[in-house]
Amino acid sequence: MRIAGTLIEDTYAEAFTMRAARLIITADSERWALTAARSMTGFATSVIGCDCEAGPEGPTPPRTPDGRPGVRVLVFARSSEILKEQLMRRVGQCVMTAATAACFDDLPSEETVRVGSLLRFFGDGHQVSKVLDAALADPSQRRDRRFWRIPVMDGEFVVEDRFGVRKAVAGGNFLILGRTPEATLAAAERAVESIRGIPAVILPFPGGIVRSGSKVGSKYRKLIASTNTPYCPTLRRSTPSALPDDVASVLEIVIDGLSPDDVRRAMAAGVSAACGDGVVSISAGNYGGKLGKHLIHLRPLFRETSGPGPSPTK
Amino acid sequence: MTTSLRLKSRGAAPKAPVDASCLCPDRLAGLSRREVELQPIQVGRSRVPLGELFEVAGDGVESIEVDGDLASFARVGESMSRGSLRVRGAVGPRAGARMRGGTLVVEGPAGDYAGEGMKGGLLRVRGDAGDHLAAPSPGSARGMNRGTILIGGNAGRLAAMRMRRGLIAVAGDLGEGAACGMLAGTVLVFGRAGPGAGALLRRGTILGLSGMDLLPTFESAGPFRFPFLEIFFDGLESIGFPVPPRARRAPYVRHVGDLSGGGVGEILVPAVTA
Numbered sequence: 001m002r003i004a005g006t007l008i009e010d011t012y013a014e015a016f017t018m019r020a021a022r023l024i025i026t027a028d029s030e031r032w033a034l035t036a037a038r039s040m041t042g043f044a045t046s047v048i049g050c051d052c053e054a055g056p057e058g059p060t061p062p063r064t065p066d067g068r069p070g071v072r073v074l075v076f077a078r079s080s081e082i083l084k085e086q087l088m089r090r091v092g093q094c095v096m097t098a099a100t101a102a103c104f105d106d107l108p109s110e111e112t113v114r115v116g117s118l119l120r121f122f123g124d125g126h127q128v129s130k131v132l133d134a135a136l137a138d139p140s141q142r143r144d145r146r147f148w149r150i151p152v153m154d155g156e157f158v159v160e161d162r163f164g165v166r167k168a169v170a171g172g173n174f175l176i177l178g179r180t181p182e183a184t185l186a187a188a189e190r191a192v193e194s195i196r197g198i199p200a201v202i203l204p205f206p207g208g209i210v211r212s213g214s215k216v217g218s219k220y221r222k223l224i225a226s227t228n229t230p231y232c233p234t235l236r237r238s239t240p241s242a243l244p245d246d247v248a249s250v251l252e253i254v255i256d257g258l259s260p261d262d263v264r265r266a267m268a269a270g271v272s273a274a275c276g277d278g279v280v281s282i283s284a285g286n287y288g289g290k291l292g293k294h295l296i297h298l299r300p301l302f303r304e305t306s307g308p309g310p311s312p313t314k
Numbered sequence: 315m316t317t318s319l320r321l322k323s324r325g326a327a328p329k330a331p332v333d334a335s336c337l338c339p340d341r342l343a344g345l346s347r348r349e350v351e352l353q354p355i356q357v358g359r360s361r362v363p364l365g366e367l368f369e370v371a372g373d374g375v376e377s378i379e380v381d382g383d384l385a386s387f388a389r390v391g392e393s394m395s396r397g398s399l400r401v402r403g404a405v406g407p408r409a410g411a412r413m414r415g416g417t418l419v420v421e422g423p424a425g426d427y428a429g430e431g432m433k434g435g436l437l438r439v440r441g442d443a444g445d446h447l448a449a450p451s452p453g454s455a456r457g458m459n460r461g462t463i464l465i466g467g468n469a470g471r472l473a474a475m476r477m478r479r480g481l482i483a484v485a486g487d488l489g490e491g492a493a494c495g496m497l498a499g500t501v502l503v504f505g506r507a508g509p510g511a512g513a514l515l516r517r518g519t520i521l522g523l524s525g526m527d528l529l530p531t532f533e534s535a536g537p538f539r540f541p542f543l544e545i546f547f548d549g550l551e552s553i554g555f556p557v558p559p560r561a562r563r564a565p566y567v568r569h570v571g572d573l574s575g576g577g578v579g580e581i582l583v584p585a586v587t588a
Binding site: 063066128132137138145147155156 | 417435436460461462479480481498500517519538539540541542544545546547548549550552553562563578
């Protein structure tokens with residue numbers, strides 16, 4: 001299968017089940033909401049070294065709980081316990097500290113973790129709880145919602161007591177194999193641009209792009225992951241390579257989403273946008289199907305979804 | 315499906331006070347129409363079957379609609395925990411007393427002690443409410459403890475006395491002594507609150523959109539914007555309770571008190587009228 005002259009390899013991405021939370025960060029201006037969101041999602045590229053993966057979610061929410069400009073953020077972690085810890089630290093250190101910001105849950109779920117109920121102690125006894133009865137709460141939430149008003153130096157920091165947690169999918173990916181580093185980066189940027197507007201997914205890596213894709217394990221026993229040697233062009237001839245001779249650079253797009261369908265939709269859009277001049281082929285990172293529960297095959301994406309971009313040809 | 319009860323005629327409304335606590339989804343759900351008609355209702359000192367006062371249509375389900383002027387009917391919806399009860403007309407005292415859940419809507423006015431000892435659910439009165447709205451149950455140290463009360467008109471004296479949790483929103487004015495001894499919770503008054511509001515306030519929030527005569531035992535902490543108010547305003551509007559536009563995104567002066575009792579509650583008054 002080819003799209004715009006680029007080969008779509010007959011392979012699959014291997015994605016994992018994780019726990020996710022979705023937040024809305026609001027502030028007096030979108031600029032400050034975004035500042036808080038970017039700060040909160042810093043150093044959250046991979047659970048390998050950061051304990052969570054996080055990023056601002058594409059479209060801005062049409063409505064926010066306090067009616068101010070807001071930004072959605074998705075956070076993924078291996079377990080609800082780790083997610084709680086990360087949310088507590090990141091909301092506490094990066095949102096509470098951001099001028100005029102407030103933080104709300106945006107993922108209705110049976111399972112919830114404590115966030116505001118832990119951060120409230122910063123109020124040193126002056127924190128105030130406000131409960132919005134289920135009858136008045138957003139119909140999607142269907143529960144009483146408790147908010148904490150924590151006095152801070154510019155007024156009050158409002159944070160929701162508990163945040164919903166759901167099973168989600170992390171590690172959706174595809175690899176862009178390009179003829180030159182410039183062409184590869186340009187293709188990756190096109191892919192990122194097309195995915196940014198898709199709801200319920202994030203691209204946790206810097207600029208949405210990974211240059212240091214990893215394989216499982218290492219020759220060093222203490223490392224659980226190491227550089228993806230088959231896709232490193234400089235290692236061609238010295239290690240088994242997965243790269244054709246005309247490939248000089250590889251970049252990876254990693255996608256986390258609230259559901260497998262969200263990830264598929266984003267992969268389809270990204271692959272379509274990446275294909276074109278200077279891109280030899282699109283591949284995907286997998287571990288032989290042994291590690292991840294979700295196997296997302298590349299070629300069927302273009303039969304199942306009607307993503308943007310040129311139509312595939314056989 | 316809805317169970318409908320229609321007061322038979324104007325003349326059928328008893329002159330003696332009626333204990334209408336049987337008008338409650340918890341009591342009527344699961345009963346056949348005949349069983350609903352046979353439910354006893356206390357009229358003065360005698361008990362009569364419900365069918366003697368009301369025309370009943372439909373089997374007993376959790377959604378009940380009652381037509382008629384029930385101004386002499388006390389305890390409508392008492393202790394209800396689920397379902398919905400809508401009264402197209404007035405209700406007497408203690409409507410929704412000790413409610414724990416469900417929705418009670420009164421299309422007309424409600425008598426005194428509406429929502430007495432309320433512990434959950436939604437009580438909505440489209441007309442005025444009498445005195446002692448959301449009062450403590452007799453012998454109880456605490457008043458309303460969870461739930462929501464919405465009053466479309468005015469409410470009388472001593473509303474929200476010793477309130478512990480929950481939300482009361484009043485579109486009109488509140489009588490004197492509102493939220494006396496309030497322990498926590500939220501009272502939003504879009505009209506004017508009468509004198510003595512917040513006396514002996516411990517914690518909790520009272521918002522007086524049209525201002526109020528503040529007790530001297532409250533001190534101003536200055537004007538601020540409170541994002542949490544927008545959450546409540548949105549919630550109110552989501553179920554059709556109108557919020558005056560001037561309430562939105564307005565700065566409010568926060569008055570802290572009641573300092574006479576060491577309270578740390580707050581009365582919020584728009585900065586422009588403060």
